[in-house]
Amino acid sequence: MTVLDTLVSGLSSGAVEIVDLTHTLDPDFPVIVLPPEFGQCARFRMEEVSAYDHRGPAWKWHNISMSEHTGTHFDAPSHWISGKDVALGSVDEIPMQAFVGPAVVIDCSSEALANEDFELTPGVIAAFEAKHGRIPADSWVLMRTDWSKRSGADYLNMRDDGPHSPGPTPEGIRFLVEERDIRGFGTETIGTDAGQGAHYAPPYPAHYYLHGAGKYGLQCLNNLDQLPATGAVLMAAPLKIKNGTGSPLRVLAMVSK
Numbered sequence: 001m002t003v004l005d006t007l008v009s010g011l012s013s014g015a016v017e018i019v020d021l022t023h024t025l026d027p028d029f030p031v032i033v034l035p036p037e038f039g040q041c042a043r044f045r046m047e048e049v050s051a052y053d054h055r056g057p058a059w060k061w062h063n064i065s066m067s068e069h070t071g072t073h074f075d076a077p078s079h080w081i082s083g084k085d086v087a088l089g090s091v092d093e094i095p096m097q098a099f100v101g102p103a104v105v106i107d108c109s110s111e112a113l114a115n116e117d118f119e120l121t122p123g124v125i126a127a128f129e130a131k132h133g134r135i136p137a138d139s140w141v142l143m144r145t146d147w148s149k150r151s152g153a154d155y156l157n158m159r160d161d162g163p164h165s166p167g168p169t170p171e172g173i174r175f176l177v178e179e180r181d182i183r184g185f186g187t188e189t190i191g192t193d194a195g196q197g198a199h200y201a202p203p204y205p206a207h208y209y210l211h212g213a214g215k216y217g218l219q220c221l222n223n224l225d226q227l228p229a230t231g232a233v234l235m236a237a238p239l240k241i242k243n244g245t246g247s248p249l250r251v252l253a254m255v256s257k
Contacts, residue, residue, distance in 0.1 A: 014257060019226045021234075021251040022072040023148070029071050029220075030155045032190045033163070041067040044248075068246040074238040075192065075207070075217030079245040083211030091244035098216065099237040101183055103140040103253060104132075105227045108166060112145035116157060117196060118166040122175045132229045137181040140234045143168070144224040147188040156190060167194025170205035177209045185210055186218030218251060227253055 001009070010016035023029060031041040044066040050056030069075070077083030078090045088094055106128045111118045120143055125135070135141060145166045147155070157164045167189065168176075176182045185192050185206060192206035202208045210217055218236055233254040238247030 010256070017255045017257050019223055019232075019253045019255055021221045021223050021227075021253055022249070023220055023222050025066070025071045025248060028152070030152065030190065031067065031070050033156060033158065041069055043067075044070050066248065068241065068244055068248075071248045072220040072222065072251055073218075073246055073248045074236060075211065075219070075246045076238070076244065077211040077214050077216070078243075079217075080204075080207045080211035082208045083214065086211070086214045089211075089214065090242075091238040091247050092240045092242050094216075094238075096237075098183065100233065100235050101138060101140060102136060102230075103142055103227065103232040103234040104135050105142045105144050105224055105229050105232070107144045107229065109144055109146040109225070112147065112166045116164045116166065117194065118145070119194065120166070120168040120172045122171050125172060125175060128229075135176070135180045135182065138183045139180075140184050140186055140218070140236075141176055141180075141182050142186040142218075142221065142224055142227070142234075143188070144227075145188050146225060148220075148222040148224070157195060161196075162198065163190070163195035165189040165195035167192070167197055168206050169194075170200050170202065170209070173206045173209050177213050177215060182215065184216035184218060186221050188221050188224055189219065191219050192217040221251060227255060231256060 025044045027044055029044060031043050034040060047063045049061045049063055051060045076089060076091045076094060077086040083089055108118055129135060147165060193204045197204045235252045236249055238249045241247055
């Protein structure tokens with residue numbers, strides 16, 4: 001059997017399970033809120049064009065609109081100023097091989113439950129590696145916090161000083177990018193940075209270091225509690241938008257049962 005035959009057989013038999021890591025796109029799904037002096041991310045909108053009626057007797061369809069960075073979505077290097085000159089930095093230019101690859105899941109769910117501002121530090125990563133082994137180069141690293149179980153205002157978790165949600169410190173994301181050469185970083189929160197990431201130096205370090213190094217981001221992931229710490233294969237292909245800085249997408253993971 002070829003490798004693909006083996007994969008198809010595993011999918012048919014249930015030996016390989018597909019886990020959907022994507023939230024459903026609807027108008028109520030929260031989007032990031034920036035200070036009012038900046039442009040804002042557009043929520044998902046859907047408008048009915050016809051529904052087997054006088055507007056189209058045999059078909060139903062919709063017009064949709066949204067930001068590139070709405071819902072479960074992909075961040076390309078060109079999304080951030082540090083990555084604006086990175087070669088192949090927009091979603092239509094990224095090599096296809098980048099969209100399928102191994103995933104490592106660092107479980108921070110209990111810590112995030114106790115502390116909404118929990119930080120992923122080099123020490124947390126070292127503890128993970130002591131238990132599960134060194135993070136392989138060119139892997140997706142996913143920070144599990146179970147934040148995806150929240151909804152509405154609890155998902156954004158806004159306070160007078162802005163949003164509060166877990167994320168990596170500058171030292172934590174630099175370690176993953178520079179010492180482990182990861183492919184990208186994914187979270188269950190509204191962005192790859194902590195809610196208070198604007199107060200780090202540099203501000204929003206996950207965006208700054210990831211995209212400056214030509215790496216990718218995934219946010220608003222779902223169901224990370226269904227993945228093992230190592231061994232899953234992630235499929236995350238954005239829409240092929242010309243000069244796109246990101247895209248909503250359907251993120252799937254293959255897991256060996």
